[in-house]
Amino acid sequence: KYCEEYGSCFTKISYFQWEYPGIGQQLMFLAVDLLFFFIILYCLEILANRQYENPQRVALVVHNLSKTFEKAGTKAVKNISFYVKKGECFGLLGVNGAGKTTTFRMLTGDEIRTSGNARIGSKFLSHGKNQFLEEIGYCPQFDAIIDEMTGEEMLSLMAGLRGVSTRRDPLILRNIISLVGLAECANRPTSTFSGGNKRKLSTAMALVGQPSLIFLDEPTSGVDPASRRRVWEAIRSATRNGQSVILTSHSMDECESLCSKIIILATGVIRCVGTPKYLKAKYGKGYTLQIKIKSYLPKELLNTSIQSKEDEEIEYMNLIEELKCQITMLFPNCKLTDEYRGMLAYKISSETPLAELFSKMNELKRSKVSQPNSPYHYLVENYAAFDPSLEQVFLSFAKEVSKKAKHIEMETKL
Structure with a gap:
């Protein structure tokens, strides 16, 4: 309407x-x-x-792995996760008690995990444990060797356990023996082996049968430098064949030489992960300046006021303090990282150009010419500036752990 x-x-x-x-x-x-x-x-x-x-690229995946020792009330490993690519040498570093060996023992079936899981291809640690362990070669921290058997017999035994017929192909054992440098003692009872040869044998046992994943817990501990190079070459040969290696070691040179990726553990937690070059760039910023100084009072600085050895020591320590003050004035952002008798180590900010660093240090060392009364010319013997090393990165985390331990100890006492 x-x-x-x-x-x-x-x-x-x-x-x-x-x-x-x-x-x-x-x-x-x-x-x-x-x-x-x-x-x-x-x-x-x-x-x-x-x-x-992509199973074609990854050898091992670890997810939220942890271990708690109930009786001790200690959580040794705290929900760590990482992966290892095929053909990669992977470094697992940390101070003593960081959780490295516990992690190894869980992944090799020696220790029952509290939680978390791990996978090699389609085989899981949680279910199908035997199939998971079939893919692993393990060199433990302490040698698992039968004293009455020879080195070759131990390798033959390990080959038999892995289903490798050494009768059909006797060159298998010979190649491994030659690779790690055990040819001279392979036919002797292992009870006569030195500590270094036992470590080489344990490494060789881990390599038998070409497992897809090899765990090496301090394989070169107690091994002489020449034999260490042989073991390194054996590890490189394994990675070239597509095998993956997880390595723990207290030798930073070894890790830097072999590992393409490194994890640093501290109190059961992953603190950092990356290539050696990345870790040095991220956690070791700037330069390291090492100054070599005389470990005694130079005779040029002796005077009539010094009557005894005690007076000489006091004068020497006063001069060291003056030198440290002078370096702090030259490089305001520097930090004293280590001090020993005869050596000072500083961390210099990357904002200071190397040319300026060398120029100022030369000036300090030659202060006799520019400042006739300056004692530094007699005190400073030499100096060197270089990029931070992997060992310095490791030590920085180790110091943090030490400080936390001392803090906990103080709280416990209180």
């Missing part, structure tokens, strides 16, 4: 219609944006996790 009487009427329209004032176009654009960004996000997730999903 209203429309007939007044000649006009309101038409009911849908909010979702395409034309204005409907919001159909905006909803369509929103849906397209949603789909577009979802696809981008999905692709990024695939790229970020392709290492875990």
Whole structure:
């Protein structure tokens, strides 16, 4: 009636219609944006996790692995996760008690894990444990060797356990013996082996049968430098064959030489992970300045006021303190990292150019010319500046652990 009487009427329209004032176009654009960004996000997730999903590239995946010793009330390993690529030598570092050996023992079946899981290909540690362990070669921290057997017999025994027939191919054992440098003592009882030869034999036993994953717990401990190089070459040969190696060692040179990726553990937690070059760049910023100084008071600085050895020592220590103050003035952002009798070590900020560093140190060392009364010329013997090493990165984490331990000890006493 209203429309007939007044000649006009309101038409009911849908909010979702395409034309204005409907919001159909905006909803369509929103849906397209949603789909577009979802696809981008999905692709990024695939790229970020392709290492875990591609069995052709990954040898081992560890997820939230932890171990608690209930009786001692100690959590040795705390939810650590990492992966190891095929053909990669992976370093697992940490101070004594950091959880390295406990992690090894869990992954090799010697210790029952509290929680977490690990996977080699499609074989899981949680279920199918025997199939998981079939893929592993293990060199333990302490040699598991039968004293009455010869080195060759031990390798033959290990080959038999792995299903490798040494009768059909006798060169298998000979190649491994030659690779690690055991040819001279392979036919002697292992009870006559030196500690270094026992470590080489344990490493060789881990390599028998070409397992896809090899755990080496301090394989070169007690090994002489020449034999250590042979063991290194054996490890490199394994990685070239596509085998993966997980290595623990207290030799930073060894880790830097062999490992393409390193994890540093502290109190059961992963503190950092990356290539040796990355770790040195990130945690060892700047330069290390080492100054070699005389460990006694130079005769040029002796005077009549010094009557005894005690006076001489006091004068020497005062001069060292003056020298440290002088270095702090030359490099305001420097930090004293180590101090021994005869040596000072500083960490210099990367903001200081190397040219400026050498120039100032030369000036300090030659202060006899510019400042005739300065004692530094007689005190400073030499100096060196270099990039931080992996050992210094490791020591920085070790110092943190030591400080925390002292703090906990103080709280316990209180």
